[in-house]
Amino acid sequence: MARTQGSHSDITGPRVREAALRLFAENGYAAVSMRQIAGDVGVQAGALYNYTPDKQSLLFDLMKGHMDDLLRAWAAQSVPETPQMALEQFTRFHIRFHHDRPEAVFVSYMELRNLTPENFEVIEGLRRKYEDQLEAILRRGVAAGAFDVADPKIAAMAVIAMLTGVNTWYREEGRLSLPEVEQIYWSMVRKAVSA
Amino acid sequence: MARTQGSHSDITGPRVREAALRLFAENGYAAVSMRQIAGDVGVQAGALYNYTPDKQSLLFDLMKGHMDDLLRAWAAQSVPETPQMALEQFTRFHIRFHHDRPEAVFVSYMELRNLTPENFEVIEGLRRKYEDQLEAILRRGVAAGAFDVADPKIAAMAVIAMLTGVNTWYREEGRLSLPEVEQIYWSMVRKAVSA
């Protein structure tokens, strides 16, 4: 018995990635077995190897895909006129984008140490690229006299850490809507770097 | 062959916890085996069970110990006169305390999902207790007209996320000393919640 009715590469491939993402987010990369992922897809473990060379590549592809999505979505934004507007755009963009894909965010932040050194370098490079976007905004604001931060690089790290933290506590059914959260965080970010 | 010269419970016990903490921080709870921990201590795997009933308790005890240390150290501080001074105290305390024990911090934030539900509840309760300390400071500041935050609870989460982020990038050999980092973050925190 093999190949149940209606099965296709185009269907199984994405389902493998979806199941892996969900299980990695829920239980952690090391705690999830290929057999678990396969079971979730409704297939035997061996079949997974039609879609990934190994477990490590599955993790890496998920994280790389997430970082690519992030940078692509950011690059697709319009360029605001002032540093102040750019910072507001970044704040709201970061909160929304991360809110929309909590599993990918969680995996990308938690499973860095389970990447091989080479794969880690790639993801780390992409992350730095994203951080550089905010740092550039802050530098422009300082140059224009709109912001006052002692160290733009560190301020960028601080702001990103603060914004990413939303994912740890925000619940859809909670007392605040996402726009309200955006507003609260934008207010804090604006003041934190204000001149 | 058993029990090599000079071995004692008082020595092996702490060494087990130290090895477990270091290995959990480095590779993650699920990826570390009892045999690895034992090997690090210089003992066979079976001997570990003189010091912990099981692997889960080892993780829980490390995390519980860390949270207890945190709350005890915070409680030992003097109570400042103004909300502004209290916030500065919290900011500097958090950065220093977390800087001093990066492994315990890392494990306590990364391995929450590897706790049993009951153990998770305990750790989560302690964490909330700590967050409540900051929230109380913010509320007092708002009541006194010194701070302006739309939502003290969320502001507390935001500040803590920002401060804890220091651990992800700070390096002893980096270009900034810890007092300098404290100053930069205090400046941002102060402004972020300012009236």
Next chain:
DNA sequence: CTTTGATTTGAACGGGTGTTCAGATAATTC
């Protein structure tokens, strides 16, 4: 110096791991 009790070993338990692959099956092509 013997006895006692704490400490550790080493082997075993049942079970799970990532990965490979020949053979079976189903969809597609001619």
Next chain:
DNA sequence: GAATTATCTGAACACCCGTTCAAATCAAAG
């Protein structure tokens, strides 16, 4: 409708897992 190709199964590979426990060893007590 037969041949081809993509897809999947099921079993096997060598190895690692947390935990238990009788037996061995060592430190301390009498």
